[in-house]
Amino acid sequence: NAGVTQTPKFQVLKTGQSMTLxxxxxxxxxxxxxxxxxxxxxLRLIYYSASEGTTDKGEVPNGYNVSRLxxxxxxxxxxxxxxxxxxxxxxxxxxxxxxxxxxxxQGTRLTVV
Amino acid sequence: KQEVTQIPxxxxxxxxxxxxxxxxxxxxxxxxxxxxxxxxxxxxxxxLLIQSSQREQTSGRLNASLDKSSGRSTxxxxxxxxxxxxxxxxxxxxxxxxxxGRGTSLxxxx
Numbered sequence: 001n002a003g004v005t006q007t008p009k010f011q012v013l014k015t016g017q018s019m020t021l022x023x024x025x026x027x028x029x030x031x032x033x034x035x036x037x038x039x040x041x042x043l044r045l046i047y048y049s050a051s052e053g054t055t056d057k058g059e060v061p062n063g064y065n066v067s068r069l070x071x072x073x074x075x076x077x078x079x080x081x082x083x084x085x086x087x088x089x090x091x092x093x094x095x096x097x098x099x100x101x102x103x104x105x106q107g108t109r110l111t112v113v
Numbered sequence: 114k115q116e117v118t119q120i121p122x123x124x125x126x127x128x129x130x131x132x133x134x135x136x137x138x139x140x141x142x143x144x145x146x147x148x149x150x151x152x153x154x155x156x157x158x159x160x161l162l163i164q165s166s167q168r169e170q171t172s173g174r175l176n177a178s179l180d181k182s183s184g185r186s187t188x189x190x191x192x193x194x195x196x197x198x199x200x201x202x203x204x205x206x207x208x209x210x211x212x213x214g215r216g217t218s219l220x221x222x223x
Contacts, residue, residue: 033210033211040215042117042214042215042216043202043213044213045210045212058210090156090157092157092211094211100162101147101159101162102147102159102204102211103159104149104156104157104158104159105156106155106156107155107156
């Protein structure tokens, strides 16, 4: 059972480049989340998808877009990367909505130079 | 907006001590509260999940309590070991979204 899988694990981008972070879960979870983790800031929610076909903004959505491709996959796109987006990105999922534990991927460490 | 505070921010103790990690949150309308462990450079590992109707949950040397009305949860670690060294995060969960505290960084030295 793979759980939540994120790709890539590491990435270096130049300012202005674009990229997509991939996340897939094999637990049949309804809800999926993207967080970023910065030193001293804890985990902050970027976007979430409560169920297939829906997405909503979290606390820090600016500069990002998401796609809930199907029930398994939830991608995060940076259209024009900025140094302020240097962070560790975590994807998480949970099922059913509201009353079960969340599971996390191993993270993507992104550096924008 | 849910605000989560974890105290202490950092803790360094000798092996064998019993530990108390505190988590407080401002919005008591939660469905559950989850405690996680994060090792350096790694993802989050779920330790315990307490439903809003529960008062406590135990797993091995870990015991977590929840007082939803006062907005508090406590994680007890009994007989701490060097392998417990990690950052511990609490996340009260609303209808869709877990919100995280900044964590308690724990070092247990031999």
